[in-house]
Amino acid sequence: TAWTSLLNLKTKPKRETNTMIRFNAQKLAAVSLAQSTESTRYYLCGVYFDGSRAVATDGHIMTLANDEAVNNETPGIYPISKKTLAAMKGRFADHVEISDGMIKVLNDDLNNPTILHIEPCQEIDGTFPDYARVIPSYEETETPASFAAFGEIILGKLVATAKILGKKSSVRIMGKDINSPHIVRYKNESIFSVAMPIRCEEAAIGTPSWYSN
Numbered sequence: 001t002a003w004t005s006l007l008n009l010k011t012k013p014k015r016e017t018n019t020m021i022r023f024n025a026q027k028l029a030a031v032s033l034a035q036s037t038e039s040t041r042y043y044l045c046g047v048y049f050d051g052s053r054a055v056a057t058d059g060h061i062m063t064l065a066n067d068e069a070v071n072n073e074t075p076g077i078y079p080i081s082k083k084t085l086a087a088m089k090g091r092f093a094d095h096v097e098i099s100d101g102m103i104k105v106l107n108d109d110l111n112n113p114t115i116l117h118i119e120p121c122q123e124i125d126g127t128f129p130d131y132a133r134v135i136p137s138y139e140e141t142e143t144p145a146s147f148a149a150f151g152e153i154i155l156g157k158l159v160a161t162a163k164i165l166g167k168k169s170s171v172r173i174m175g176k177d178i179n180s181p182h183i184v185r186y187k188n189e190s191i192f193s194v195a196m197p198i199r200c201e202e203a204a205i206g207t208p209s210w211y212s213n
Contacts, residue, residue: 021049021072021098025105027065027191028096029088030164031056032080033157034063034193043126046079055131061154062131063161065191077124078103087117089164134181135194138174146175148182149200158193162186 028047036044036058047056049072055064078098080088087093087105093116094108103121106113150158150173162169165188173195175182184193 019074022070023054023096024067025088025093025096030161031063031065034061046077046124048077048128050075061195063193077128136181147205148175148178148197151198154195
């Protein structure tokens with residue numbers, strides 16, 4: 001079940017001219033995997049930049065990252081293409097800049113940065129949902145326990161996200177019950193996902209009846 005019904009639309013701020021968006025390339029690559037591809041929900045077909053945060057969701061999985069080195073004062077939604085994603089995953093990619101209708105992937109040379117990839121990137125004229133509404137919270141002393149099921153596409157995106165953040169990375173999925181959004185944590189402390197469980201009648205809980213120790 002998608003959580004679109006839980007999301008309230010935010011008020012779209014007025015866009016200032018000559019605004020530049022800047023973000024860490026690796027984190028943005030991970031976030032962009034959660035973009036929607038459904039044209040009917042065009043406002044989800046991109047990454048939403050909000051201060052030091054970048055967030056994307058397709059209604060089933062949401063990934064949010066924090067880059068303390070930036071502060072994108074005017075929020076906006078920008079589509080991240082497959083070519084840009086590939087460039088951000090590259091060995092020398094350091095950060096991304098979006099301005100004047102173009103997106104650039106650059107290396108870490110502060111004095112003379114090299115553009116590794118550049119292409120047109122226009123802001124999506126839409127309103128991004130209030131993503132904070134679907135993020136569950138847990139106390140440190142609380143032990144989440146759930147037998148929730150997740151679809152193949154969702155699990156594939158979680159694995160792909162973990163791979164971007166580092167080799168041999170693991171993920172921790174935490175939920176209160178089988179119907180609630182689940183927090184997904186990675187090795188990188190500055191990024192996490194929220195995944196929505198699905199109804200699953202095909203796979204039972206526990207070991208099969210034919211198995212015994």
